[in-house]
Amino acid sequence: MTILSLCQLQKARTGFLSNIKESCYESFPLWITLASKGLRFIEAYETRRWKNISTNKWSLYTAKMSEERIFDKEEINERFLSKLNSDEQYTSIYSYRTLLRQFDIYFPYSGARIGQRAIKTHIFRHIRALELYEGGMSKEMIQKYLGHYNGESTNFYLNKDIYIA
Secondary structure: EEEEEHHHHHHHHHHHHHHHHHHOOOHHHHHHHHHHHOHHHHHHHHHHHEEEOOOOOEEEEOOOOOOOOEHHHHHHOHHHHHHHHHHOOOOHHHHHHHHHHHHHHHOOOOEEEEEEEEHHHHHHHHHHHHHHOOOOHHHHHHHHHHHOOOHHHHHOOOOOOEOOO
């Protein structure tokens, strides 16, 4: 069992995005948005969850909470925004299974686990939460950023014992 450092996870994410950009160009906007914002997979995959609320702001109706997260236009990948503006759903382009295969092929630690839980694409949420925490953001702010009701869920994302067998 090997515990992965944040640095190793960040390098893996960078390599993954580079490979996806070259090999799966159409799905790249989804992956870059997912990997950089700490979203749940379904929040990036189902673009109908997003709403343009002003010239420079987008809201996202979160998967687990009945609240919205607000993003500045500059925070979101340009090609992902063009998908949002066109109302074209990733669900009509790629099946959920196809995208998970892309993840399994291109992410070197696709079998990563925390305890007995396989974390798959949620690894990007863990990486983002750890980056924010190590950057000095409080647990309460990270909880809000990730859209959690309670701190216990957030603590799970701040668990540094991400490992591969």
